[in-house]
Amino acid sequence: MIRVIAIDGPAASGKSSTAGLVAERLGWAHLDSGALYRALTLAALDNLGERGAGSGEPWPAQRIIGLADELPVRLVRVGQVFRPEVAGVDVEQAIRGDRVTKLVSAVAAIPDIRTWVNTRQRQAVEGLGVGGGGGGVVVDGRDIGTVVFPEAPLKIFLTATPDERARRRLSQRGEAVDGDVVRRESQALAARDAADSKRRIAPLKPASDAVLLDTTALTLAQQVTRVVELARGLFPG
Ligand code: CDP
Numbered sequence: 001m002i003r004v005i006a007i008d009g010p011a012a013s014g015k016s017s018t019a020g021l022v023a024e025r026l027g028w029a030h031l032d033s034g035a036l037y038r039a040l041t042l043a044a045l046d047n048l049g050e051r052g053a054g055s056g057e058p059w060p061a062q063r064i065i066g067l068a069d070e071l072p073v074r075l076v077r078v079g080q081v082f083r084p085e086v087a088g089v090d091v092e093q094a095i096r097g098d099r100v101t102k103l104v105s106a107v108a109a110i111p112d113i114r115t116w117v118n119t120r121q122r123q124a125v126e127g128l129g130v131g132g133g134g135g136g137v138v139v140d141g142r143d144i145g146t147v148v149f150p151e152a153p154l155k156i157f158l159t160a161t162p163d164e165r166a167r168r169r170l171s172q173r174g175e176a177v178d179g180d181v182v183r184r185e186s187q188a189l190a191a192r193d194a195a196d197s198k199r200r201i202a203p204l205k206p207a208s209d210a211v212l213l214d215t216t217a218l219t220l221a222q223q224v225t226r227v228v229e230l231a232r233g234l235f236p237g
């Protein structure tokens with residue numbers, strides 16, 4: 001049995017925080033697949049020139065992929081966590097900025113880009129040797145349970161209301177959480193969710209066998225405990 005927990009859900013629903021803490025509690029590794037899409041977007045913005053997302057592809061797929069192989073863009077394992085790197089530089093902070101966030105859904109909608117990312121993710125997980133034995137990996141994203149690891153024995157789909165997610169994202173960034181700002185952030189998250197849900201390939205949606213977890217009224221600790229309990233019931237030792 002492959003020892004993978006897939007955590008999917010819309011933007012700022014708590015996927016990465018939950019996945020990271022669940023992994024810590026289980027002594028497993030954590031891979032944030034969104035970080036790779038973000039790192040590719042950052043690399044393209046810095047090297048191929050600013051391009052508005054518009055309605056089509058911001059840059060031709062082959063230019064982004066060529067650049068990603070050349071720089072390279074990759075996931076590097078540091079302890080139990082995979083960190084995104086561009087040209088040897090850790091970009092975990094740089095990929096969270098507005099410039100990347102505005103464009104990342106358009107980049108992630110390109111089929112060849114998804115193939116490139118999925119190959120890297122599977123290689124990273126294979127390198128851990130999680131087919132049996134002790135450890136495992138918690139992977140979070142949008143299509144982990146549906147496309148990347150459909151054989152994962154535990155799939156979680158996290159949700160929360162758009163306003164709650166907007167408040168979480170603002171406090172995470174250390175910004176004020178008041179009326180107008182929440183409304184604007186909530187609209188930006190909803191626009192990204194819509195783009196991610198409507199794309200032709202690997203749209204954001206729960207796998208048919210995913211456990212749906214509405215976290216609107218939960219604390220982070222509560223949702224982590226819930227996932228850890230489910231994992232302990234499913235994965236031996
Ligand atoms: O953290 P947040 O929810 O804001 O986003 P993320 O997980 O960093 O993902 C950024 C973007 O990458 C998403 O809006 C999706 O367009 C894309 N993504 C995806 O298409 N598939 C994944 N498995 C993960 C991310």
Ligand code: CDP
Nearest residue numbers: 011012013014015016017168172218219220
């Ligand atoms: O990865 P994703 O975009 O889905 O969300 P995240 O970056 O893990 O979480 C966004 C913020 O919500 C983080 O600061 C979490 O600590 C916070 N949060 C949460 O995930 N769950 C709660 N029940 C409450 C807050």
